[in-house]
């Protein structure tokens with residue numbers, strides 16, 4: 001087979017050749033199909049025919065074919081792209097792989113995303129940068145649920161065009177009617193989801209029919225081969241025509257005389273002298289120079305990494321966006337967005353995540369999740385959490401405003417990732433729809449009488465003591481004694497107790513993970529108001545999750561939040577079992593009971609730790625009160 | 638729109654790599670660039686100089702030296718550091734050196750493990766680097782095709798394919814806990830041809846071994862091994878002979894095979910590559926061990 005491959009063309013004028021090569025456009029595409037539709041075979045074929053595969057790799061392929069091949073003695077091209085040893089043993093591919101090839105007309109990057117449980121996550125990743133999607137269908141099976149899902153995701157991620165590759169035509173006798181029925185079926189579905197630019201091509205990947213050469217077996221097909229289409233389809237160049245935007249990555253300050261703002265232009269064109277606005281602050285200036293290591297530029301446009309100087313002293317930092325003054329993007333802190341969940345641990349309403357958009361990272365909370373989308377049926381269903389590979393529409397509230405554009409208009413300023421604050425993993429991907437009105441209207445009221453004044457009047461510093469620990473650890477008993485001692489000193493306090501709050505404010509909440517998160521969020525917000533009122537607030541809540549305790553902590557200023565870990569081993573707490581709850585939980589009558597079938601995440605750095613196996617409740621209270629005095633919360637009584 | 642039209646394929650790759658460099662500097666505490674003296678390192682260094690201009694790259698270079706590199710590589714490295722005034726850290730696994738680990742008595746696997754993999758870990762730990770730029774490309778080898786641009790390593794430097802983060806758009810998440818580190822590959826999307834073409838366009842200096850010249854070699858297990866110094870033990874009947882050869886990749890000289898070639902200019906090298914039927918990895922003895930061996934090495938913490 002190696003002999004039949006096109007011979008490399010003799011290169012006569014290298015300079016001209018390389019220059020032509022360098023001027024080629026790049027098409028990034030993604031291939032999607034169900035297992036065994038022939039995706040690996042197809043990509044292997046594209047690589048093989050475009051001569052990316054070298055002879056030593058072919059020799060290795062020969063050997064692989066003997067070991068793993070599925071096609072008898074024929075070279076199994078699928079093995080060219082099956083990467084990791086672990087997956088080869090299982091016979092599956094588990095991630096996104098990128099392949100590179102070029103023809104005389106264009107360069108290509110293929111994101112190869114296999115279809116398995118991890119499918120949505122992989123496909124969304126691969127699709128985020130793709131210009132086109134090749135959707136594979138097995139001619140014998142036609143349009144399947146999977147096909148619809150892939151197409152929906154391609155559309156969601158803003159891929160404008162798809163190729164409907166109907167593969168294995170050899171197994172249906174190269175029948176035109178089969179092909180046309182599938183195409184009609186697919187077009188009908190495409191219209192439903194707004195996919196209109198569809199190029200259907202009948203293929204046989206194993207034989208190479210209509211991949212790179214027109215197939216004699218299907219004379220009825222007059223359209224382009226897959227390769228011809230990939231080589232000629234228009235690559236979106238609109239970015240340059242959109243208004244100028246540059247997210248500032250880094251402030252370049254080698255010495256006192258130079259201050260530049262480095263970043264990659266995500267849209268538009270800029271020239272020295274152009275008026276720009278720096279967002280979110282909104283100050284305006286003119287561009288001084290466009291600095292690069294190869295000399296200053298007279299203009300720069302979308303895609304280029306440059307360093308700009310401005311003609312006046314405005315404050316610019318990482319995460320700001322420099323934009324055309326006359327057509328600046330919006331700034332907001334509340335959005336509606338679609339979120340694709342990428343992590344094994346579900347997304348919970350009310351939990352705070354980090355959100356990275358452009359070069360800015362802020363804190364974001366999901367407040368409410370409006371609905372989940374069933375990618376197979378496109379139905380909307382109510383939901384309180386998103387599991388791995390779920391897609392949902394929700395509202396997001398950020399702790400500071402960001403500069404954005406709707407994803408449909410600008411991928412770079414409309415796409416974001418969500419990061420877990422504890423594992424640091426990338427757990428979600430989001431697409432911004434629009435800003436919520438209320439975020440532009442609600443302003444925080446600045447008041448004349450403030451927290452400090454209210455607390456001073458009471459002769460104390462306002463703070464919250466957050467007691468966390470297992471059920472039956474002794475939190476309420478200890479909190480009660482602390483409050484008594486403080487009251488005796490003449491301090492102004494309030495105790496928020498988990499059980500009591502659940503009778504009133506939180507009586508609508510159960511014990512599932514998302515309810516626990518909301519429970520803590522409300523209590524944290526109430527304590528914040530009370531601290532603002534100048535009180536010393538005691539919170540006695542199991543609060544089992546680190547993320548929520550961290551969220552609570554983030555609401556308070558430095559020195560205002562004391563995490564008190566009431567440390568009682570599970571066996572001891574269960575042994576006491578004052579309320580008989582552990583016994584019930586063990587019998588399975590109580591679901592989601594902390595320590596039994598719901599985790600307790602031990603505090604890593606509590607301000608105060610109380611070992612109840614060593615201290616009595618009274619001693620523990622003494623210890624905490626002494627700590628408050630040392631920390632300057634309570635001055636001389 | 639003349640600007641947009643003149644924005645070429647190499648410009649696009651360059652801009653993307655620069656973006657990656659700047660993200661790391663903004664989000665990590667103590668980055669370092671792994672400098673291996675080869676062509677990919679040369680391109681990577683060139684890009685770093687551009688990314689921070691007019692400032693200097695705000696990180697040092699680290700060369701993990703196995704002590705078995707070609708002499709021409711050491712000369713090139715030292716001259717470059719001097720010319721550009723670079724901050725270079727050279728690290729040798731002293732323990733391995735004391736034990737006399739070498740590719741002949743101990744085999745390529747153990748030699749690489751001790752003098753490269755373990756040495757790299759030692760150096761990263763000793764300096765507390767939390768991000769290390771490397772010149773690997775996705776097109777180099779099958780198992781690399783899935784490598785992220787930001788690749789995470791545990792505090793034990795292990796690479797767990799399942800713990801890698803999805804990379805969407807150009808949003809990179811560089812957050813990590815103390816002790817964990819990131820390998821960052823700014824050349825991920827470059828191909829071998831791109832690298833050479835860029836070297837040619839930007840006139841980047843590379844080690845002369847990449848160009849053909851008469852060199853003393855012996856033929857061993859089908860590979861042409863250069864007799865770079867007297868440490869190479871000759872087997873019975875082996876007689877160094879002068880051949881016109883060059884190298885497609887550079888590593889430890891006893892483990893790197895040369896190819897016969899007349900290409901003694903960059904242009905000629907590119908022309909030869911355009912008509913070549915063998916991949917650059919062909920000359921690397923280390924990869925021949927077993928299919929998937931790169932992956933095994935990566936799990937252990939080799940780059």
Ligand SMILES: Nc1nc2c(ncn2[C@@H]2O[C@H](COP(=O)(O)OP(=O)(O)O)[C@@H](O)[C@H]2O)c(=O)[nH]1
Pocket residue numbers: 033034035036037038039040041042070071078167168169170171203204205206207
């Ligand atoms: N008859 C026929 N078989 C094919 C064709 N394309 C792929 N196959 C076979 O279908 C099986 C699955 O192909 P593969 O490329 O591994 O599928 P993937 O799971 O989508 O990557 C293999 O046995 C292929 O040889 C085709 O066009 N015709």
